[in-house]
Amino acid sequence: xxxxxxRRQLVTPGDLIxxxxxxxxxxxxxxxKRIYASRVGLANFAGRNAYVVAVKGCYMPVVGDxxxxxxxxxxxxAWNVDINAPYVGVLFTSEAFGRSFNSKRDEMTSMLDxxxxxxxxxxxxxxTRDPMLTIREPGLGRxxxxxVIKISPTKVPRLxxxxxxxxxxxxxxxxxxxxxxxxxxxxxSGAKPELEALAILAINTIEKNAHTxxxxxxISELIKNEKKEKGLDGT
Amino acid sequence: xxxxxxxxxxVKQKKISxxxxxxxxxxxxxxxxxxDIKVETGLIERAAGSARVSLGKTKVxxxxxxxxxxxxxDTPEEGVLTVNVELVPLASPTFEPGAPNEDxxxxxxxxxxxxxxxxxxxxxxxxxxxxxxxxxVFVDIYVLDHDGNLxxxxxxxxxxxxxxxxxxxYTVDEETGELEYKSNEISLPIQNYPIEVTMxxxxxxxxxxxxxxxxxxxDAQITIAIGKNDExxxxxxxxxxxxxxxxxxxxxxxxxxxxKELRERFxxxxxxE
Amino acid sequence: MEPxxxxxxxxxxxxxxxxxxxxxxxxxxxxxxxxxxxxxxxxIEWGKNKILVAVYGPRDAHPRxxxxxxxxxxxCRYHMAPFSTEERKNPAPSRREVExxxxxxxxxxxxxxxxxxxxxxxxxxxxxxxxEGGTRCASITAASLALADAGIPIRDxxxxxxxxxxxxxVVLDLSDIEDQxxxxxxxxxxxxxxxxxxxxxxxxxxxxxxxxxxxxxxIEGCKKIYAMQKEALKKKYxxxxxxxxxxxxxxxxxxxxx
Numbered sequence: 001x002x003x004x005x006x007r008r009q010l011v012t013p014g015d016l017i018x019x020x021x022x023x024x025x026x027x028x029x030x031x032x033k034r035i036y037a038s039r040v041g042l043a044n045f046a047g048r049n050a051y052v053v054a055v056k057g058c059y060m061p062v063v064g065d066x067x068x069x070x071x072x073x074x075x076x077x078a079w080n081v082d083i084n085a086p087y088v089g090v091l092f093t094s095e096a097f098g099r100s101f102n103s104k105r106d107e108m109t110s111m112l113d114x115x116x117x118x119x120x121x122x123x124x125x126x127x128t129r130d131p132m133l134t135i136r137e138p139g140l141g142r143x144x145x146x147x148v149i150k151i152s153p154t155k156v157p158r159l160x161x162x163x164x165x166x167x168x169x170x171x172x173x174x175x176x177x178x179x180x181x182x183x184x185x186x187x188x189s190g191a192k193p194e195l196e197a198l199a200i201l202a203i204n205t206i207e208k209n210a211h212t213x214x215x216x217x218x219i220s221e222l223i224k225n226e227k228k229e230k231g232l233d234g235t
Numbered sequence: 236x237x238x239x240x241x242x243x244x245x246v247k248q249k250k251i252s253x254x255x256x257x258x259x260x261x262x263x264x265x266x267x268x269x270x271d272i273k274v275e276t277g278l279i280e281r282a283a284g285s286a287r288v289s290l291g292k293t294k295v296x297x298x299x300x301x302x303x304x305x306x307x308x309d310t311p312e313e314g315v316l317t318v319n320v321e322l323v324p325l326a327s328p329t330f331e332p333g334a335p336n337e338d339x340x341x342x343x344x345x346x347x348x349x350x351x352x353x354x355x356x357x358x359x360x361x362x363x364x365x366x367x368x369x370x371x372v373f374v375d376i377y378v379l380d381h382d383g384n385l386x387x388x389x390x391x392x393x394x395x396x397x398x399x400x401x402x403x404x405y406t407v408d409e410e411t412g413e414l415e416y417k418s419n420e421i422s423l424p425i426q427n428y429p430i431e432v433t434m435x436x437x438x439x440x441x442x443x444x445x446x447x448x449x450x451x452x453x454d455a456q457i458t459i460a461i462g463k464n465d466e467x468x469x470x471x472x473x474x475x476x477x478x479x480x481x482x483x484x485x486x487x488x489x490x491x492x493x494x495k496e497l498r499e500r501f502x503x504x505x506x507x508e
Numbered sequence: 509m510e511p512x513x514x515x516x517x518x519x520x521x522x523x524x525x526x527x528x529x530x531x532x533x534x535x536x537x538x539x540x541x542x543x544x545x546x547x548x549x550x551x552i553e554w555g556k557n558k559i560l561v562a563v564y565g566p567r568d569a570h571p572r573x574x575x576x577x578x579x580x581x582x583x584c585r586y587h588m589a590p591f592s593t594e595e596r597k598n599p600a601p602s603r604r605e606v607e608x609x610x611x612x613x614x615x616x617x618x619x620x621x622x623x624x625x626x627x628x629x630x631x632x633x634x635x636x637x638x639x640e641g642g643t644r645c646a647s648i649t650a651a652s653l654a655l656a657d658a659g660i661p662i663r664d665x666x667x668x669x670x671x672x673x674x675x676x677x678v679v680l681d682l683s684d685i686e687d688q689x690x691x692x693x694x695x696x697x698x699x700x701x702x703x704x705x706x707x708x709x710x711x712x713x714x715x716x717x718x719x720x721x722x723x724x725x726x727i728e729g730c731k732k733i734y735a736m737q738k739e740a741l742k743k744k745y746x747x748x749x750x751x752x753x754x755x756x757x758x759x760x761x762x763x764x765x766x
Binding site: 010012013014027029036038039040054055056057058086087088127128152154211 | 547548565566567568577580619621625626627628656657658659660661662663664665699700701737738741742745746
């Protein structure tokens with residue numbers, strides 16, 4: 001039995017998208033032998049997997065994900081980190097500065113304090129406990145410069161692009177360092193504030209138009225035009 | 236009641252489901268049976284009327300007080316009815332002292348609806364001075380022991396208390412508007428005898444009068460108030476589950492049948508004495 | 509004693525005070541995604557009702573001790589603004605608001621996949637800015653959209669509509685005066701895909717036949733409003749899609765993400 005809607009058709013929760021041989025993929029659910037959408041988005045299938053690319057959804061921590069978070073509380077031996085998920089992330093001092101680190105509060109806040117931004121990795125997540133983070137790998141740690149902006153986590157794949165095509169374009173054309181957290185936080189750091197602003201504009205534009213086609217070309221155009229207007233071509 | 240701290244054991248839950256397959260219940264009742272009901276009226280001297288109902292192990296007491304007060308502006312010549320519920324802590328380990336929670340408010344409003352919409356009290360006959368002074372009837376429901384189905388027990392105790400209430404006969408001085416009480420007693424002007432029937436849905440079956448154990452595993456429940464002429468006066472679907480339209484239809488038929496039975500047993504079939 | 513004023517709620521042509529036929533809905537307008545800070549939101553105008561709904565979550569459940577081990581804590585607050593009614597309403601929650609918060613929550617919870625987010629909370633905040641009878645149905649209808657807008661996985665939208673009896677006739681979607689002066693009010697909420705009823709209340713006086721008629725009429729009303737809900741959700745994205753349909757096909761291959 002077929003896929004019941006057009007590929008990339010906009011569906012709403014409760015819409016029937018496939019029957020019989022299909023499996024319930026992302027953002028769908030199954031009842032009897034029917035697959036229904038559970039979120040607003042574009043319905044599609046890959047092999048026997050019927051799924052919906054959601055326009056909006058919250059970030060669910062996945063072990064191994066790179067995330068950007070904000071320290072919201074300093075406790076004894078651990079920091080609570082807002083990672084834009086339904087659960088607060090926990091960074092134990094042993095995963096920040098090693099087992100020998102003295103967990104006294106003053107020592108802790110001198111290294112990482114409430115309000116600090118960090119790039120971290122998810123090292124564990126079980127249903128009964130909050131997700132645990134680490135910053136003990138190269139490239140992870142406290143963020144000292146740049147801007148962090150927030151996009152919907154469902155748009156992260158679009159921002160990266162097929163085989164990284166979109167993010168490569170952005171980095172090259174804006175000469176900025178861009179670090180994308182799977183949780184929807186993006187760190188933009190550039191030599192000039194105007195270039196950072198340009199990168200942020202491009203990212204926001206991608207987010208708003210993530211569901212459209214021909215986006216990479218249009219973003220390339222957008223950046224070229226903005227650079228011309230603002231006299232940033234020389235860079 | 237919603238969210239009790241008492242956690243039902245999985246074993247009991249399974250037993251309920253297994254018995255239901257054969258249309259049986261934990262306490263041996265049939266799906267349409269009420270638990271043992273005992274009623275007593277006239278217990279509290281200071282109240283105009285009172286009733287105590289035991290429904291299985293559930294015990295509810297209702298007291299009626301009649302006072303005077305101002306009418307509501309949109310019904311200037313009608314008496315006022317107020318229904319209140321107290322889920323006092325002694326009735327259950329899950330009741331806490333304090334302001335009324337959503338369960339007690341829902342209970343009060345649903346019992347109120349049954350009485351009010353059936354026009355059980357002829358409020359036009361409770362006017363003393365139009366726009367200024369009317370009789371206010373307070374129905375206070377006190378839950379004493381919670382073993383499930385507070386709706387039906389409270390509603391039955393309320394209508395019994397109202398039906399057996401007595402107040403001093405009176406005349407109204409035309410000029411001063413003062414009440415002059417006489418020595419004899421009269422009943423409240425009662426003209427309908429609503430009965431509320433609660434049915435729970437468990438495993439796609441409808442069960443009348445859920446016990447506390449059953450309340451812990453229900454998907455949803457529905458309470459229907461029926462008047463003496465089989466008219467439907469109030470309905471409340473409760474708990475976060477769903478009913479099919481067929482189930483609702485079944486429930487209305489069942490409620491009409493059971494309401495008639497209860498009215499025959501306890502309220503003389505709704506015929507005025 | 510004055511003779512009771514007789515209200516001609518239905519005139520000789522069978523039209524109601526606002527010129528509606530017995531099965532006409534009041535005008536309804538819905539917008540989705542109207543608030544910045546909330547995870548999801550919706551605004552509905554239904555007759556003179558104006559209701560704003562915001563959804564937050566799934567997020568950390570507060571207070572923590574209320575969190576449930578195996579699913580999300582789903583909460584709902586129905587509240588009326590002091591200026592929403594004819595006479596100013598005290599902002600403190602009334603008993604009616606408490607009951608409505610409960611029944612509205614119980615009408616929405618059955619479609620939410622609460623087991624997906626244990627130990628978290630999802631909050632639905634309903635603010636009635638102006639009221640004209642039928643606020644609970646409008647609230648449920650808008651709240652479903654706010655949940656969908658927030659990206660909270662749900663089985664379907666829940667849609668609600670009321671029917672009632674006025675001058676002895678069963679009619680759809682009572683206005684304020686029909687609710688006050690009429691003989692019965694029956695608000696109903698359904699899950700359109702399965703037809704299951706998640707809200708059912710009634711007050712007034714109905715015979716069995718009148719009840720069956722009113723229930724069916726309300727459900728028909730719900731189905732019409734469901735179409736409006738879907739349209740409101742799609743509205744935001746359809747405009748962009750129309751632009752795109754004119755674009756070259758080779759772009760489709762690239763954007764087909766996976």
